[in-house]
Amino acid sequence: MSIRVPLRQIAHARSGDKGNRSNLAIFVYAPEHYEALRQQVTPERLQTNFGGVLRGPIKCYELPNLHGLNFVMDQALEGGVNESLNLDGHGKSWSAMILALEIDLAGIT
Amino acid sequence: MDTQNTFRIGTGAGFSSDRLEPALDLIRLGRLDAIVFECVGERTLAFGHRDRRADPKRGYNPLLERRMRAVLPLAQAAGTRVITNMGVANPLAAAQRTVEIAAELGLKGLKVAAVTGDEISHLIGPDTRLLEPGCRLSETGREMLAANAYLGIDAILPAIEAGADVIITGRVADPSLFLAPMAHHFSWQLDDWHTLGAGTAVGHLLECAAQVTGGYFADPGHKDVPDLAYVGFPLAEVTADGGAVITKLEQSGGLVSQRTVKEQLLYEVHDPSAYLTPDVSANFSQVHLTDDGQDRVRVNQADGAARPKQLKVTIAFDGGFLAEAEISYAGPGAAERARLAGDIVAERMDKLHGSNAPIRIDLIGVSALHASAVDYPATAQDVRLRCAMRASSEAEAEMLLWEVEALLCCGPAAGGGYRGHVTPSVMTYSAFVDRGDVQPHLEILST
Numbered sequence: 001m002s003i004r005v006p007l008r009q010i011a012h013a014r015s016g017d018k019g020n021r022s023n024l025a026i027f028v029y030a031p032e033h034y035e036a037l038r039q040q041v042t043p044e045r046l047q048t049n050f051g052g053v054l055r056g057p058i059k060c061y062e063l064p065n066l067h068g069l070n071f072v073m074d075q076a077l078e079g080g081v082n083e084s085l086n087l088d089g090h091g092k093s094w095s096a097m098i099l100a101l102e103i104d105l106a107g108i109t
Numbered sequence: 110m111d112t113q114n115t116f117r118i119g120t121g122a123g124f125s126s127d128r129l130e131p132a133l134d135l136i137r138l139g140r141l142d143a144i145v146f147e148c149v150g151e152r153t154l155a156f157g158h159r160d161r162r163a164d165p166k167r168g169y170n171p172l173l174e175r176r177m178r179a180v181l182p183l184a185q186a187a188g189t190r191v192i193t194n195m196g197v198a199n200p201l202a203a204a205q206r207t208v209e210i211a212a213e214l215g216l217k218g219l220k221v222a223a224v225t226g227d228e229i230s231h232l233i234g235p236d237t238r239l240l241e242p243g244c245r246l247s248e249t250g251r252e253m254l255a256a257n258a259y260l261g262i263d264a265i266l267p268a269i270e271a272g273a274d275v276i277i278t279g280r281v282a283d284p285s286l287f288l289a290p291m292a293h294h295f296s297w298q299l300d301d302w303h304t305l306g307a308g309t310a311v312g313h314l315l316e317c318a319a320q321v322t323g324g325y326f327a328d329p330g331h332k333d334v335p336d337l338a339y340v341g342f343p344l345a346e347v348t349a350d351g352g353a354v355i356t357k358l359e360q361s362g363g364l365v366s367q368r369t370v371k372e373q374l375l376y377e378v379h380d381p382s383a384y385l386t387p388d389v390s391a392n393f394s395q396v397h398l399t400d401d402g403q404d405r406v407r408v409n410q411a412d413g414a415a416r417p418k419q420l421k422v423t424i425a426f427d428g429g430f431l432a433e434a435e436i437s438y439a440g441p442g443a444a445e446r447a448r449l450a451g452d453i454v455a456e457r458m459d460k461l462h463g464s465n466a467p468i469r470i471d472l473i474g475v476s477a478l479h480a481s482a483v484d485y486p487a488t489a490q491d492v493r494l495r496c497a498m499r500a501s502s503e504a505e506a507e508m509l510l511w512e513v514e515a516l517l518c519c520g521p522a523a524g525g526g527y528r529g530h531v532t533p534s535v536m537t538y539s540a541f542v543d544r545g546d547v548q549p550h551l552e553i554l555s556t
Contacts, residue, residue, distance in 0.1 A: 012332055012368060014325065016377035019151070019241050019539055025375030027368070053482035061381050063394060066371050072379045078481065080241070081152050082428060082536045085469035085497040088478040092325075097479050 003105045010103065011037060013095035020083075022054075022076040022091040024098060027068035032108055034067040040103050046071060050097065053078065116294045118287060118311075119344035121180065121191070122146040123318025125153040125170055129179060131319070131342040131361065136183040138358055139344050143290040144184065146176065146193035147283050147316045154280060155425045155535035157198030158255045168199030169206070169277075177210045177275075185216055185274065192265065192286050196277040198255065200225050201552060204277045208554045219556045222273035224264050226549035227280040230256040232542050233424060239538040246540075251426035254535060258420045258542055261387025263299065264549030265289035271553055280423065282386040287312030287345075295349045302389050306413020307351025309391040313384070314355055314373050314408065318342045321355060321373040322404075323363030336362025352409045354401050365404040387420055387544075389413040419541040428536035432498045432506035434513035434529035435473075438521065439491040444475045446521035447494040453520060454496050454512050462508050464500070471495040493526075499534060506531040 010033045013026040026041065028034050043058035056075030063070060077091045078084040119141045121132035125148045136144055148170045149157075161168025170176075173195045184191050196203040204223035211219045233256045235247035242249065257280035266289055268276045278286070288308045291297070297304050314321050322343045323334040334340070341361020345353040355365055374393055378384050382394040392412040401407045438446040451470035458464045471477035473493035476485060496513050500506040510529035517527055 008328075008331060012326075012328070012372065014372040014376055018377055018379070019537075021241075021379070023375070023377060023379055025372065025378070027371050029368075050482040053479070061379075061394075063375075063381060065395065065397065066374070068371060068375065070375050070378065070381055080537075081150075082155055082534070083499075085431075085467070085499065086478065086481075087471065087473075087495065087497075093478045097483060100483075 001106060004102045005105060006099065007041065007101045007103050008099035010105070011099065013099055015091055015095040017077055017081060017090045020075055020077050020080040022073045022094055024071045024073065024095055025068055026098070027066060031067050033105070034064065036103055036105055036108055037069060038062060041069065041101065043071065045101070046073070046098065049101065114349055116291055116347040117141045117344060118290060118315065118347060119144045120147065120315045120318040120342045122148050123316060123320060124148065124150060126172065127318055129176060131340065133179055133183060134358055134361060135342050135344060136180065136187050136189055138360065141187065141189045141344060142294065143190040143192060145286045145315065146191070146195055147286055149194045149197055149280060151423060151537050154197060154257060154423055155537050158425050159533055159535050161198045162254065166202050169197050169203035170195035173203055173206060174210060177207050178214070181211050181216055181219065181275070182214055185219060190290060191275045192290060193276070194278045194281050194286060196223065196279045198279060200277050200279045204552070204554050207275060207277065208556055211556045216556055219275065220271070220273045221275045221554045222268035222271065222277065223552045223554070224260070224268055224276060224278040224281070224549060225552070226264065226547060227257045227260050228255060229258045229422065229542060229547055232256070232546050233422070233540065237540050239424070239540055241538055246424070249426060249538070251536065254425040254427060256422050256424040258422045258547045259387055260547070260549055261285045262289040262292055266293055267551050269293045271551070273553060282388070283316040284309045284312030284386055285388055287315050288388060291347050302413040302415055304351040305389040306391040307411045308347070309384070309386055309389055309413065310374070310393055310396060310408060310411030311345050311347055311351065311353045314370060315343050315345055317373060317376065319363065320376065321369055322357045322365055323369055326369055326372060332368070334364055338362060351411070352407065354405050354407050356405045365406055367398045367400065367406055370398055370406045370408065385417050387416065389416050418544060420544050420547055422540045422542050423537050424540055426536045426538070428534035429499055429501045430503050430506035431532045431534040432500060432509040432529070433495065434510045435493055435495045435527065436513055436516055436524045437493045437526040438524055440523065441490060443490045443492040444472060444487050446524065447472050447492040450494050450516050450520045450524060451496065453516065454509070457512055458509060464505055464508065466498050466500050466505065468509070469497040503531060
């Protein structure tokens with residue numbers, strides 16, 4: 001049986017920009033959710049769900065002591081803050097976009 | 110804690126348009142050794158060059174005068190050193206203006222330093238390799254306006270050693286603005302990578318001001334922040350090993366928690382084990398956070414390795430003109446009417462006016478910020494059409510505004526609230542230069 005919850009319920013995130021590269025750090029509130037985050041929120045999943053804007057390679061850095069992941073996403077800002085025509089040229093709202101993903105907590109209490 | 114061996118450093122601004130009163134509160138009540146106003150980003154540096162082009166006496170932070178007028182008397186009374194990159198594209202003019210303000214305020218014996226040398230366009234040529242487009246500069250087909258190298262603490266330390274009360278720089282790596290006075294206070298060696306890495310973590314946590322004290326954090330019902338309207342700016346109590354407690358004034362709003370600190374620790378960081386600044390390759394991957402009382406988080410175990418051999422450079426180019434025009438539709442069918450309006454604008458710009466600049470069409474309320482990535486369910490009945498375009502000529506940019514405004518009478522039913530503006534646009538790309546080719550320069554003015 002799966003227990004699907006929005007990521008926003010178990011994690012918090014912040015995104016930032018450098019040029020046309022966006023980074024997004026995401027941390028679980030409870031350490032016991034870290035493994036589910038690590039296994040289910042992957043570069044492949046971000047690319048599949050948000051490929052329209054996350055257009056380049058995505059790399060994930062694991063931070064087990066902080067119970068978080070740092071995604072570094074190339075060509076992810078429609079050109080970057082001085083070039084993009086997006087109102088949010090910094091991609092500040094990318095963190096909120098990704099917190100809408102669902103995560104399965106089956107087997108985790 | 111032995112306060113003799115603690116260096117107290119606060120943040121007065123975390124970006125160009127940051128609030129002023131939290132900075133003044135920190136100077137009044139924070140017993141600070143130093144306060145840093147960090148005011149330069151890729152966007153604001155580009156604006157600085159645009160302003161300096163229009164007027165050689167400008168190009169510094171537009172809020173410099175207001176900030177200095179309020180900050181200088183308080184900082185002098187508190188014995189707090191002020192360090193800022195508010196010089197943006199013109200540090201010397203900013204220092205001159207600051208000295209004039211200090212004189213007007215009757216502040217005697219104030220030493221104001223201008224740190225320059227970051228403007229290095231003479232080192233950039235048609236063959237310079239740009240990082241992100243991955244091409245040579247000449248292949249962009251754009252005119253270079255300026256190029257600024259990120260300077261490090263070695264550019265700021267001479268100003269501190271000269272006893273400057275106010276230090277004004279242009280492009281300096283943000284954490285270096287904080288690391289320089291710490292390194293001076295504790296006599297850290299410039300090759301003590303471990304300690305410089307630890308101090309860089311503290312500088313990085315402080316550099317965006319309220320972003321570590323509850324700003325850019327609140328999400329009602331999930332992450333609540335007390336008294337966010339009066340969010341305080343952070344201060345760090347730094348120890349000789351480069352560790353620190355991040356905190357804020359008790360009287361201020363906001364919060365400092367492990368959560369706020371974690372989010373900021375990784376903000377704009379790529380590889381957490383190699384955060385490159387001109388001073389050090391800092392390692393945040395093993396950082397240890399512990400609670401140290403209400404709104405106090407202790408940060409330890411950041412580390413570092415040898416600094417990079419090259420310095421990063423931001424190169425600004427003429428980006429033509431950004432045109433943005435908006436009109437609103439509300440009530441039943443609002444999204445359909447807004448979409449029709451957008452189609453009309455795109456059609457006419459292409460077929461009638463022969464414009465080949467790409468136009469972005471957003472339906473604010475339905476699909477805007479995430480338009481290219483997500484299809485949200487369209488239930489909105491209050492929708493704002495936004496058309497945006499970057500044009501090479503001002504006339505072409507103005508044409509977009511005219512077309513959107515003309516929708517008032519010629520477009521779909523019940524459209525209103527037209528607004529439009531054209532802004533000169535500057536684009537930026539990054540490159541690297543050899544450290545040895547960049548020569549920081551110091552000039553000291555005084556009242």
